[in-house]
Amino acid sequence: MNRYxxxxxxxxxxxxxxxxxxxxxxxxxxxKPPVETKSPEILPPLIRxxxxxxxxxxxxxxxxxxxxxxxxxxxxxEVSGRVMWVSPSFAPGGFFEHGTKLLKVDPYDYESGVIRAxxxxxxTKLRLAEEExxxxxxxxxxxxxxxxxxxxxxxxxxQLADAKAAVAAAESxxxxxxxxxxxxxxxxxxxxxVRQKQADVGxxxxxxxxxxxxxxVDYAEIRLPLTxxxxxxxxxxxxxxxxxxxxxxxxxxxKAKFAGKEHVWxxxxxxxxxxxxxxxxxxxxxxxxxxxxxxxxxxxxxxLAVGMYVEAEITGKTVSDVAVLPRLAxxxxxxxxxxxxxxxxxxxxxxxxRKTDTTIIVAAGLTENEIICLSLLEAVSDGMRVRTTDTxxxx
Numbered sequence: 001m002n003r004y005x006x007x008x009x010x011x012x013x014x015x016x017x018x019x020x021x022x023x024x025x026x027x028x029x030x031x032k033p034p035v036e037t038k039s040p041e042i043l044p045p046l047i048r049x050x051x052x053x054x055x056x057x058x059x060x061x062x063x064x065x066x067x068x069x070x071x072x073x074x075x076x077x078e079v080s081g082r083v084m085w086v087s088p089s090f091a092p093g094g095f096f097e098h099g100t101k102l103l104k105v106d107p108y109d110y111e112s113g114v115i116r117a118x119x120x121x122x123x124t125k126l127r128l129a130e131e132e133x134x135x136x137x138x139x140x141x142x143x144x145x146x147x148x149x150x151x152x153x154x155x156x157x158x159q160l161a162d163a164k165a166a167v168a169a170a171e172s173x174x175x176x177x178x179x180x181x182x183x184x185x186x187x188x189x190x191x192x193x194v195r196q197k198q199a200d201v202g203x204x205x206x207x208x209x210x211x212x213x214x215x216x217v218d219y220a221e222i223r224l225p226l227t228x229x230x231x232x233x234x235x236x237x238x239x240x241x242x243x244x245x246x247x248x249x250x251x252x253x254x255k256a257k258f259a260g261k262e263h264v265w266x267x268x269x270x271x272x273x274x275x276x277x278x279x280x281x282x283x284x285x286x287x288x289x290x291x292x293x294x295x296x297x298x299x300x301x302x303x304l305a306v307g308m309y310v311e312a313e314i315t316g317k318t319v320s321d322v323a324v325l326p327r328l329a330x331x332x333x334x335x336x337x338x339x340x341x342x343x344x345x346x347x348x349x350x351x352x353x354r355k356t357d358t359t360i361i362v363a364a365g366l367t368e369n370e371i372i373c374l375s376l377l378e379a380v381s382d383g384m385r386v387r388t389t390d391t392x393x394x395x
Contacts, residue, residue, distance in 0.1 A: 044343070044386050046387045047375040048373075048374040049339060049371045049374060049388050050326070050372050052366045052369060054367075057318065057319055059319060060233075060234075060314060060315055061230045061313070062314075063226060064312060066222065066223075067307060069217075069219075069220065070216060070219040070288065071216035072214070073213075073214060074210050074212070074213055075212040077199075077207060077208070078183040079105055079207060082202065082203070082204050083201050083203050084105065084106050086199075086200060092194055092195065093194065096193070097188065098188055098190050099187050101185050102211075103186040117178075120170045120173060121174050124163065124170040128160075128164060131163040135156045138156050186211060191218065192215050193215060195213040195214060198213075217292065218291065219288050219289065220292035220306070221270075221289075222252075222267075224287055225282040225284055226283055227281075233354065235316070236250070236269060236285055237249040237271060237272065238272055248268065249269030250269050251267075251315045252269055252287040253265075253313045254304070255310060256308055263298075263302065265296070269287055270288040271286050272284065285314070323362040324360075326358065326360075329373070329374050334350060335350070337372065338370055339373055343387065343388060344385055345384045345385075347382050348365060351363045351365050371388065
């Protein structure tokens with residue numbers, strides 16, 4: 001009996017548990033409240049914006065170039081001879097002042113030439129004195145013995161003129177000899193620096209020999225290439241025929257890196273070159289820096305040396321009531337996205353004054369405090385709703 005009961009319990013208990021669980025599940029499902037369906041809400045895109053500020057803006061143009069001397073020349077010997085002495089500053093990179101003696105050529109032959117020229121002058125002056133005395137005697141004799149008018153030869157006028165010409169020639173020869181003697185000392189024609197040395201002590205030089213390449217250090221110049229569009233933003237001193245060229249050009253800020261540090265110099269555009277480069281179609285403005293080898297109050301600043309590569313920023317014209325916006329605000333060639341008071345996008349065509357890699361300058365088409373969309377939207381339509389912050393700017 002007990003065995004039969006155990007078998008019945010083993011069969012009926014699991015079935016009872018399953019039945020009870022099913023009843024509970026059906027009861028819970030029937031007791032669940034009905035689910036309300038709701039359509040998904042699509043929010044307008046959140047955008048970055050910037051308010052328009054109209055301002056007066058000083059434009060500038062950037063360029064680059066290499067420093068070169070304003071005045072450069074070759075030092076040439078005007079006499080022949082052996083170099084006897086050179087100045088310690090007569091070396092590549094050496095500085096010298098105007099009038100400094102740089103070289104000396106053996107003057108012996110030229111000193112002898114001066115002595116000979118003096119002797120020739122003395123002889124010609126003696127002859128002139130003799131001819132003047134002979135002319136006085138001839139005139140006196142003719143007045144005592146002659147009849148009628150005496151001819152020039154009788155009065156020794158040709159001989160007197162020849163003696164005077166000989167004196168003049170001797171004086172000129174003496175002056176030339178003295179000048180050649182002075183030229184044995186080669187002096188600096190201006191304050192400058194030696195670029196290349198081509199003569200030294202013991203070397204024999206001839207008239208016309210190149211002794212050195214030198215350049216002045218009073219000014220440095222930089223040729224700055226500019227495009228035709230750049231000319232619209234700067235007031236360059238363009239010179240015309242008959243123009244004296246006294247108009248002052250715009251300021252230039254020059255920057256260069258030296259020994260790992262950036263240094264700054266200031267100069268001014270002094271002229272533009274007369275030709276347009278036929279290959280690049282650029283015009284070159286010439287910037288000039290006064291006293292480039294001075295420290296300028298900064299002991300760490302190097303000289304603005306010849307050959308240094310510099311970047312230049314030329315101060316341009318000042319424009320009024322323009323808006324400066326990031327480049328990403330531009331859509332197409334001349335449109336921006338304006339957000340109106342209802343937070344809707346409006347396509348606006350504007351007049352651009354200038355475009356750079358990072359900014360645009362709008363000359364017309366925008367008003368103060370208008371909100372400009374800066375976000376890149378995949379699909380834009382006029383009147384599309386967007387979300388912005390209360391201030392009109394999202395960082």
